[in-house]
Amino acid sequence: xxxxxxxxxxxxxxxxxxxxxxxxxxxxxxxxxxxxxxxxxxxxxxxxxxxxxxxxxxxxxxxxxxxxxxxxxxxxxxxxxxxxxxxxxxxxxxxxxxxxxxxxxxxxxxxxxxxxxxxxxxxxxxxxxxxxxxxxxxxxxxxxxxxxxxxxxxxxxxxxxxxxxxxxxxxxxxxxxxxxxxxxxxxxxxxxxxxxxxxxxxxxxxxxxxxxxxxxxxxxxxxxxxxxxxxxxxxxxxxxxxxxxxxxxxxxxxxxxxxxxxxxxx
Numbered sequence: 565x566x567x568x569x570x571x572x573x574x575x576x577x578x579x580x581x582x583x584x585x586x587x588x589x590x591x592x593x594x595x596x597x598x599x600x601x602x603x604x605x606x607x608x609x610x611x612x613x614x615x616x617x618x619x620x621x622x623x624x625x626x627x628x629x630x631x632x633x634x635x636x637x638x639x640x641x642x643x644x645x646x647x648x649x650x651x652x653x654x655x656x657x658x659x660x661x662x663x664x665x666x667x668x669x670x671x672x673x674x675x676x677x678x679x680x681x682x683x684x685x686x687x688x689x690x691x692x693x694x695x696x697x698x699x700x701x702x703x704x705x706x707x708x709x710x711x712x713x714x715x716x717x718x719x720x721x722x723x724x725x726x727x728x729x730x731x732x733x734x735x736x737x738x739x740x741x742x743x744x745x746x747x748x749x750x751x752x753x754x755x756x757x758x759x760x761x762x763x764x765x766x767x768x769x770x771x772x773x774x775x776x777x778x779x780x781x782x783x784x785x786x787x788x789x790x791x792x793x794x795x796x797x798x799x800x801x802x803x804x805x806x807x808x809x810x811x812x813x814x815x816x817x818x819x820x821x822x823x824x825x826x827x828x829x830x
Contacts, residue, residue, distance in 0.1 A: 569816035642759030650750035657736030678729035708793030724808035730815030734822035
């Protein structure tokens with residue numbers, strides 16, 4: 565029986581979690597602050613964007629009368645979502661070359677490698693969500709109850725990220741330049757999404773570009789439940805999940821077909 569894209573969380577879950585743990589801890593090994601960098605990095609980004617857009621450009625979120633601090637929180641949620649997906653984009657393409665010792669092991673389920681990147685990104689995503697909630701409580705004095713739906717909002721994005729990571733891991737094994745391009749793609753996805761600029765403020769002919777960005781919908785829905793205290797768009801999330809599942813199974817099929825030649829290109 566051929567393993568599906570989600571067997572990493574079922575049949576191989578213990579191995580997947582162990583490799584993910586090694587992945588997360590290995591990244592910060594030797595660093596003075598260790599795992600704290602998973603919180604420090606996005607927090608530093610938040611400070612930079614808040615100063616640039618909140619204080620220098622005097623940006624405010626349309627339809628909301630909050631000040632710079634509240635604007636920073638709205639901005640932070642967008643950075644959390646983008647940061648997780650960008651991590652998958654940047655790191656997935658180098659998975660096969662970086663794990664050459666595992667590629668030569670016939671019995672090792674290589675398709676769990678993209679999952680380790682996705683789960684690592686999810687770990688950082690959740691850690692930053694905790695910081696977001698703490699800041700929100702300190703600044704506003706409360707956290708909306710709808711925040712409990714945040715995992716449901718993020719679930720389709722995780723599925724999509726898995727499919728994209730499987731595809732990029734397969735492509736990156738044969739084309740090493742893919743990893744260099746993904747950094748620029750990740751940056752473009754930040755500035756062409758609603759992470760910094762709400763789509764409603766854009767000219768009509770530019771909105772389609774932002775709406776085609778897979779991050780825009782999830783960022784908007786994350787803010788709805790975690791900050792504005794409103795219910796998510798369930799229909800939109802179901803459609804998104806359906807598309808994400810197609811991408812996940814397609815990415816897995818491509819990865820499984822491409823893996824036959826991994827040993828030859830390393």
